[in-house]
Amino acid sequence: MTETPVPGHGLHERFLRGLALAPGRTAIRVGAESLTYTELHELALRRAGALRAAAPRGRHVVAVLADKSLTAYSGILGALYSGATVVPLDPRFPAERTRRMLVTAGVTTVVADGTGRAALAETGLDLPVLGEPGSAPALDAPAAVRPSDIAYILFTSGSTGRPKGVPLTHGGNAHYFELLDERYDFGPDDVFSQNVGINFDCAMFELFCAWGNGATVDAFPVTAHRDLPAFLAERGLTVWFSVPSSISFVRRIGGLTPGSMPRLRWSFFAGEALLCEDAADWAAAAPNSHVENLYGPTELTVTITGHRWSPETSASVAVNGVVPIGAVHAGHDHLLDDGGSESAVEGELCITGPQMTPGYLEAEDNEGRFLERHGRRWYRTGDRVRRLDNGELLYLGRLDAQVQIQGYRVELAEIDHAVRQCAGVQNAATVTRPAPAGGLELVIYYTGDRVPPATLRRQLSAHLPEGMVPKAFRHVTEFPLNSNRKVDRGRLAREAAGTPDAAG
Known part of the structure; x- marks a missing residue:
């Protein structure tokens, strides 16, 4: 039976919700440039119309090859509005790597700025390129999608030396963001940092948590780390997201003094292990902020667990000074596999549920990454964890970081x-x-x-x-x-x- 479009399951509908909440407020800000929700919505509809006119018949795949810019953000939203699968790419990656990703994803059209056009030319590929929307008629409304349709494709590094394409569905993202809406109190008065590259899965958290709640997204320049407290105050940021390595950098240049970031309400860290010392120092610098350690491989839609830092309890249960990663998201099951047997306490974390990718773009990449147990398919994270009595998990390290000495x-x-x-x-x-x-x-x-x-x-x-x-x-x-x-x-x-x- 053919699956029909289901309202509320499209990732782009997060933006429509924000549009209804805050039509005249700023949706995206890049340096001195900005667009309101209404302006970005109208631009995205024009981009969607141009993409529909340029793409071949049937479902299309749109790469966004651009630096952080209004072109990049409207390109992502416009591609989603058109019903396409989006492939966010970094225009500064080596040409051969970019070429490989474009080919593997089956990209049909590219949205690019000047840097992206130059990067595409170096790949030698002849693909239609859209800069500004042009004269094609705008769509009247975003295209309807099915929960199983692929919203975006991200690429992770592969052990074979070539990037692995990870498709994530609209339905998986809908489940993810519904859980985040329940957990956090984001609203139109919030201003989110957009810190990571648009090709990094955490960018989806930054964009669509904000846009789903009528908040502002502020593209964060790398140079702002040099005086982070001043930048946060100047831009009015209330929600921060970064990898934990940023903490030590900010500390080294004197930005982590107690109380230096009083406006932050939420601080999120993901992508690598968060140390208890770093979490404590950040919490002291941002005394009005909740600090959360988020964990999740790209294959499980951005993040799949979360632990809220508590100076009273978090450090006392930590292993190797690493903050716990928390409980697995509702709606998912997990098991701890230890050499073929399921351990109740410790082992490789394997997860199944709606946030799991349907599989890599290239079938050979699936080998060894999934388990068949209990009549279900489970994603093997490659991470060794320990389960606490309260159901939360402790991160012990990568399995491939276990060595014989x-x-x-x-x-x-x-x-x-x-x-x-x-x-x-x-x-x-x-x-x-x-x-x-x-x-x-x-x-x-x-x-x-x-x-x-x-x-x-x-x-x-x-x-x-x-x-x-x-x-x-x-x-x-x-x-x-x-x-x-x-x-x-x-x-x-x-x-x-x-x-x-x-x-x-």
């Missing part, structure tokens, strides 16, 4: 935590490199004060078996970050592999 089964997060306890160390990232005698050895990169390697070894020897004490310690002013502003551990590992001496 001289017979020891080592969780790299445990080493990170031990090094952070050393005097003078602020943060640490553990990587491995080939050992001269075979196998692997541990290399530590750390921030904070420069500490003699012998001092670090002596302190760690009090807590770790000799086989787990790192062989090399490298002091850095700050960690390298990837395009999503996460610590680039891959780059550190490559550097470590080319560095034979245990420098301090």
Whole structure:
């Protein structure tokens, strides 16, 4: 039986709800430019009309290849209004990577700004490009969609060296945002940071949480981190979202003084482990804000758990100094798989439910990423977790971050935590490199004060078996970050592999 469109399940309907709440308020702000809800709605309808005129018959796939700009945001909304699947892309990625993603997603049309046009030209692909909407008639209303229709496709890194395309449905997003509406009290007076790249799944949280509640989205420039409290005050931001690595950067330049960000009401962190120390410092700097640690792979629609930081209880149950990730969203089931048997307490987190992707764009990428259990399909997160008595989960680390060192089964997060306890160390990232005698050895990169390697070894020897004490310690002013502003551990590992001496 053919599935029919269901009102209320289209991701774009989040914007329509905001339009009804706050038609004259600002929907998007990029620097000195802005559009109200009414203006962005009308522009999106014009874009949708132009896309319909340019696309071949049948369902179409629209890439948005642009820097953070009114073109990018109206392009995303216009593509959704047209009934298309949206593929947000970073125009500054290498040309071959962009070409691969455009081809894999089956893109039929590209919405691009000047940077995006140049990036597309480097791929050698001949695809229709839309900048401004042009003279095509606007749509009268957004197109209807089915819950199973793909709202957007995002790309994650793949172990094979090529990006993996992850399609997410309108129905999965509807379930997700309904849960967020119940949990949070966002409204038209809120101003959201749009911090991450539009190709990052957390951008969907920033955009559609705001737009579903008539709030303003403010595109956040990277340079604003240099004086974050001043920028937040100037722009009136009330909702913050970033990866946890941003906290240490803001702290280092003096932006985390107690009470420095009083207007924030909500602060969200996702994308990597949130340390208790960082959560506590941020909460002190933003004393009127709830701080939440969100967790979820792209394959489960942005985030699938959440834990609200409590200075009284969160740190007391943390493992390796990492804030708990919380309970799995309602409407989903999860199991903890431990080598083929289901553990009631600890194992790989596997989840099934409405937020789960129907599968990767390329079928071979599905191998090993899904389980068939109890007559259902489960997504394997690759993350090892522990379940608390209250049902919340503790993040223990990536399964692929578990390594064998001289017979020891080592969780790299445990080493990170031990090094952070050393005097003078602020943060640490553990990587491995080939050992001269075979196998692997541990290399530590750390921030904070420069500490003699012998001092670090002596302190760690009090807590770790000799086989787990790192062989090399490298002091850095700050960690390298990837395009999503996460610590680039891959780059550190490559550097470590080319560095034979245990420098301090």
